[in-house]
Amino acid sequence: MALLGAIEGGGTKFVLAVCDEDMKIVDRQSIPTEDGEKTLDAVIAYFDQFEDIKAVGIAMFGPIDINPESKTYGRVLDTPKRGWSGYDFMGRMKAWRDIPYYWTTDVNGAAWAEYKTGAVKENQSMVYLTIGTGVGAGIINRGHFLAGYGHPEAGHIMIQKHPKDDYQGHCPFHQDHCLEGLASGPAMAERWDMTAKELPDDHIAWEIEADYLAQAAVDFTVILRPDKIIFGGGVPHRENLLPMVRKAFADKFRNYLATPDFEDYIVPVSTGDNAGIIGCFYLAQAKLAEEE
Amino acid sequence: MALLGAIEGGGTKFVLAVCDEDMKIVDRQSIPTEDGEKTLDAVIAYFDQFEDIKAVGIAMFGPIDINPESKTYGRVLDTPKRGWSGYDFMGRMKAWRDIPYYWTTDVNGAAWAEYKTGAVKENQSMVYLTIGTGVGAGIINRGHFLAGYGHPEAGHIMIQKHPKDDYQGHCPFHQDHCLEGLASGPAMAERWDMTAKELPDDHIAWEIEADYLAQAAVDFTVILRPDKIIFGGGVPHRENLLPMVRKAFADKFRNYLATPDFEDYIVPVSTGDNAGIIGCFYLAQAKLAEEE
Numbered sequence: 001m002a003l004l005g006a007i008e009g010g011g012t013k014f015v016l017a018v019c020d021e022d023m024k025i026v027d028r029q030s031i032p033t034e035d036g037e038k039t040l041d042a043v044i045a046y047f048d049q050f051e052d053i054k055a056v057g058i059a060m061f062g063p064i065d066i067n068p069e070s071k072t073y074g075r076v077l078d079t080p081k082r083g084w085s086g087y088d089f090m091g092r093m094k095a096w097r098d099i100p101y102y103w104t105t106d107v108n109g110a111a112w113a114e115y116k117t118g119a120v121k122e123n124q125s126m127v128y129l130t131i132g133t134g135v136g137a138g139i140i141n142r143g144h145f146l147a148g149y150g151h152p153e154a155g156h157i158m159i160q161k162h163p164k165d166d167y168q169g170h171c172p173f174h175q176d177h178c179l180e181g182l183a184s185g186p187a188m189a190e191r192w193d194m195t196a197k198e199l200p201d202d203h204i205a206w207e208i209e210a211d212y213l214a215q216a217a218v219d220f221t222v223i224l225r226p227d228k229i230i231f232g233g234g235v236p237h238r239e240n241l242l243p244m245v246r247k248a249f250a251d252k253f254r255n256y257l258a259t260p261d262f263e264d265y266i267v268p269v270s271t272g273d274n275a276g277i278i279g280c281f282y283l284a285q286a287k288l289a290e291e292e
Numbered sequence: 293m294a295l296l297g298a299i300e301g302g303g304t305k306f307v308l309a310v311c312d313e314d315m316k317i318v319d320r321q322s323i324p325t326e327d328g329e330k331t332l333d334a335v336i337a338y339f340d341q342f343e344d345i346k347a348v349g350i351a352m353f354g355p356i357d358i359n360p361e362s363k364t365y366g367r368v369l370d371t372p373k374r375g376w377s378g379y380d381f382m383g384r385m386k387a388w389r390d391i392p393y394y395w396t397t398d399v400n401g402a403a404w405a406e407y408k409t410g411a412v413k414e415n416q417s418m419v420y421l422t423i424g425t426g427v428g429a430g431i432i433n434r435g436h437f438l439a440g441y442g443h444p445e446a447g448h449i450m451i452q453k454h455p456k457d458d459y460q461g462h463c464p465f466h467q468d469h470c471l472e473g474l475a476s477g478p479a480m481a482e483r484w485d486m487t488a489k490e491l492p493d494d495h496i497a498w499e500i501e502a503d504y505l506a507q508a509a510v511d512f513t514v515i516l517r518p519d520k521i522i523f524g525g526g527v528p529h530r531e532n533l534l535p536m537v538r539k540a541f542a543d544k545f546r547n548y549l550a551t552p553d554f555e556d557y558i559v560p561v562s563t564g565d566n567a568g569i570i571g572c573f574y575l576a577q578a579k580l581a582e583e584e
């Protein structure tokens with residue numbers, strides 16, 4: 001039976017999975033993230049169990065080199081994460097089995113799952129913004145991942161500080177000047193001495209959080225003109241957040257340009273917790289089709 | 293002799309031009325912008341002089357409908373500019389002569405000239421930011437104009453106000469919250485009671501202006517990862533501005549991601565005042581090649 005593989009590489013755990021031709025998950029396992037070499041030992045031991053894997057989609061925490069023309073394509077770039085800087089991820093996989101691999105970022109993997117299974121049409125544009133331990137974005141422009149000199153790291157756009165916020169910020173690079181520094185889960189936890197999950201619905205934290213996410217939505221709208229902005233990650237699990245983001249977006253954007261109805265424009269994820277591996281399966285399938 | 297036409301449609305004037313097969317300008321004329329119908333009468337009277345025009349590139353002030361699948365493709369969208377809302381620009385041109393037309397925004401036209409003649413390689417990504425009466429951006433992602441639900445209007449990204457700036461802002465939609473509201477020529481003139489052109493080099497205006505443009509450069513960098521950010525329009529004629537933008541960019545960005553050397557990354561236009569029509573000629577040529 002022909003199988004496809006998925007590797008969702010996160011900072012704390014790797015999720016490995018295999019599906020059949022109908023995209024049905026056959027097996028799934030989570031392993032702790034260690035250094036590059038040890039983690040890949042475990043990845044390969046896992047996939048060794050399956051004879052007939054035709055292609056693998058890999059959605060890996062960044063920064064990674066995704067430029068096929070670069071000499072370091074397929075490697076992990078400089079990262080504070082121990083044992084990963086420069087690690088030749090794709091080289092190791094290719095040495096294991098020389099099959100097609102789709103290599104992209106973790107947020108792109110999840111974005112692709114939304115793109116294929118959510119309410120986005122072929123050839124439309126989409127931003128998938130995840131707000132969890134970090135803030136990241138997968139951007140799809142008319143069916144293709146946006147990328148240039150490298151992949152986007154759109155969690156670090158500049159943000160206007162809310163007048164009621166005197167937090168010093170959580171980004172090691174940009175302190176309280178960027179979205180990740182002001183709006184990530186750890187930023188909320190440090191600012192309020194309570195995790196995002198614990199903060200009550202009527203806490204001012206949510207007004208401030210919605211303000212920041214709405215600013216991001218304005219920037220994405222005027223630069224990218226997406227058909228949808230999808231909010232993923234742990235923090236948007238809070239159900240009252242997106243309605244507040246829509247309202248703050250309306251206040252800031254002032255109907256400056258045509259957009260889809262806000263209810264269809266600023267939306268939660270639809271794929272849920274398996275998004276990363278589902279995206280990888282679709283990307284593996286696409287890569288396979290392309291090479292055949 | 294085969295000719296190509298160019299229409300650069302601006303808010304105060306239209307520049308019309310014709311070039312030969314070697315992209316040599318054969319004729320060029322400027323006409324004042326009136327309402328849609330009257331302006332197009334003059335446009336057509338101009339091109340009627342030339343028998344052998346094979347294709348025309350049109351770079352038009354926005355908002356315009358550039359989505360080929362839309363029912364209003366080729367029209368001007370809602371605009372405060374009198375006699376233009378809903379005007380069927382492309383319909384009028386097609387009725388005149390049914391030849392290939394490339395239809396895009398004014399900033400995209402100028403961006404394309406930079407892309408074809410400046411130091412940007414095929415398949416690279418680029419942002420062309422113009423700071424004049426308005427602020428606008430033409431964005432080229434790996435050889436294609438970025439567009440989605442509509443074309444970008446990236447002059448309206450959200451900006452952090454400089455601590456020494458108490459100006460109330462010039463954008464009718466976003467006041468002092470967006471780049472155009474804080475950094476356009478008219479914003480500078482109103483804030484300082486002096487035009488940008490008149491402001492002395494050592495005026496604090498330039499420190500503040502550089503701060504805002506550097507924030508824009510950070511946002512473009514993390515979202516788009518361009519190979520170049522090109523600054524056009526009247527305000528960057530000031531020669532000490534871009535070095536200040538590079539410095540402010542370094543302070544804000546903190547080397548968070550790899551970029552080209554700042555000297556090659558944050559750069560002035562190279563095409564000069566004919567950029568708009570040169571871009572149109574190249575776009576006309578591309579459209580012609582595509583249809584043949």
Ligand SMILES: Nc1ncnc2c1ncn2[C@@H]1O[C@H](COP(=O)(O)OP(=O)(O)O)[C@@H](O)[C@H]1O
Nearest residue numbers: 132133134185186195196197233234235237238
């Ligand atoms: N229901 C909830 N409401 C608000 N915040 C939540 C909720 N559930 C989880 N979170 C927050 O989400 C963050 C974790 O996000 P997640 O995307 O799961 O993490 P990671 O980025 O490590 O994968 C934590 O800050 C947590 O407090």
Ligand SMILES: Nc1ncnc2c1ncn2[C@@H]1O[C@H](COP(=O)(O)OP(=O)(O)O)[C@@H](O)[C@H]1O
Nearest residue numbers: 424425426477478487488489525526527529530
């Ligand atoms: N050398 C200069 N230094 C600073 N500002 C300048 C200079 N030359 C022109 N400007 C400013 O550029 C603006 C006009 O920009 P321009 O792009 O020519 O206009 P438009 O957008 O109407 O085409 C004015 O605000 C003017 O003060």
Ligand SMILES: [Zn+2]
Nearest residue numbers: 156171174178
């Ligand atoms: Zn940051």
Ligand SMILES: [Zn+2]
Nearest residue numbers: 448463466470
């Ligand atoms: Zn604005």
